[in-house]
Amino acid sequence: DQQVKQNSPSLSVQEGRISILNCDYTNSMFDYFLWYKKYPAEGPTFLISISSIKDKNEDGRFTVFLNKSAKHLSLHIVPSQPGDSAVYFCAASEGNQFYFGTGTSLTVIP
Amino acid sequence: DVKVTQSSRYLVKRTGEKVFLECVQDMDHENMFWYRQDPGLGLRLIYFSYDVKMKEKGDIPEGYSVSREKKERFSLILESASTNQTSMYLCASSLMGQSTGTFGSGTRLTVV
Numbered sequence: 520d521q522q523v524k525q526n527s528p529s530l531s532v533q534e535g536r537i538s539i540l541n542c543d544y545t546n547s548m549f550d551y552f553l554w555y556k557k558y559p560a561e562g563p564t565f566l567i568s569i570s571s572i573k574d575k576n577e578d579g580r581f582t583v584f585l586n587k588s589a590k591h592l593s594l595h596i597v598p599s600q601p602g603d604s605a606v607y608f609c610a611a612s613e614g615n616q617f618y619f620g621t622g623t624s625l626t627v628i629p
Numbered sequence: 630d631v632k633v634t635q636s637s638r639y640l641v642k643r644t645g646e647k648v649f650l651e652c653v654q655d656m657d658h659e660n661m662f663w664y665r666q667d668p669g670l671g672l673r674l675i676y677f678s679y680d681v682k683m684k685e686k687g688d689i690p691e692g693y694s695v696s697r698e699k700k701e702r703f704s705l706i707l708e709s710a711s712t713n714q715t716s717m718y719l720c721a722s723s724l725m726g727q728s729t730g731t732f733g734s735g736t737r738l739t740v741v
Contacts, residue, residue: 521671528669555732562633562719562732563672608671615660615679615723616687617730621671 522546523611525620533628538596540623542609545590549611549618554583554594557606557622566607567594599627632656633733635720641739648707650736652720659725661703663687663695665716666735672719678703679725710740 524543532538540554550571555563569576569583569592576583582595596603604627609620636651654661660679664672664687674687676695684695692714696704703722707714717737721730 523671525671560638560735560737562721562734564732565730610672615725616674616677617662617721618674619664619672621669 521621522549523609523618523620525607525609525623527623528621529624529626531626531628532599534601535598538594538599538603538625538627540594540596540607540609540625542592542594542620543590544592544611544618546611546613546618547587547590548613551612552583552585552592553610553612553617554581555608555610555619557608563608596625599625601627601629603627633720633722633731635718635733635736637736638734639737639739641741642707642710644711644740646707646710646740648710648738648740650705650707650718650720650738652703652705652722652733653701654703654722654731655701656722656731657700658722658731659700660723660730661697662721662723662730663693663703663705664719664721665689666719667716675705710738712740714738715740 553568554566557563606622662677663675678697694706720733723730
């Protein structure tokens with residue numbers, strides 16, 4: 520059973536606008552949440568993370584929000600750029616093990 | 630920068646063959662992981678290892694085994710490859726207690 524879910528397989532956004540990628544999880548024991556970005560034919564690269572004791576973490580154009588009561592996290596990218604077009608995976612960890620979502624393919628239209 | 634190297638980018642094997650996928654990391658990480666990535670299923674954990682000669686099953690270990698004889702190397706073995714093992718295989722490593730992992734570039738395996 521998928522413990523981390525990304526219900527939107529794809530998202531298209533105009534350049535300069537905000538991209539919002541969503542992720543839901545079921546395990547309340549997860550203590551760390553991450554977003555990875557993946558280009559075709561490359562491995563995922565770490566983008567941004569948030570500890571379960573926080574509700575927001577910001578790094579430049581990227582902000583991750585965590586709502587523990589709803590077991591929901593989201594990644595905001597603003598402003599979106601064409602180079603942001605990639606597949607985004609959210610992940611949650613318990614101890615040393617990571618659980619990944621199914622990914623959302625973001626296309627930023629110039 | 631941590632580097633995780635997977636020996637092959639593309640591999641084509643026949644059904645029934647024994648297949649070895651190799652992964653090497655150069656930053657003395659304790660943890661190493663093997664995932665497979667399939668459309669609509671995301672990254673699924675096959676096996677992971679916390680230390681040399683230690684291994685733990687992930688979510689989908691059936692049809693796979695692993696070997697970790699040295700800290701820097703984690704091998705994934707398909708004992709008898711089948712067509713449903715056609716996939717992108719990703720290796721990752723991390724420090725003990727660190728929540729972020731570093732991934733290799735992946736091996737696209739096709740079993741015919």
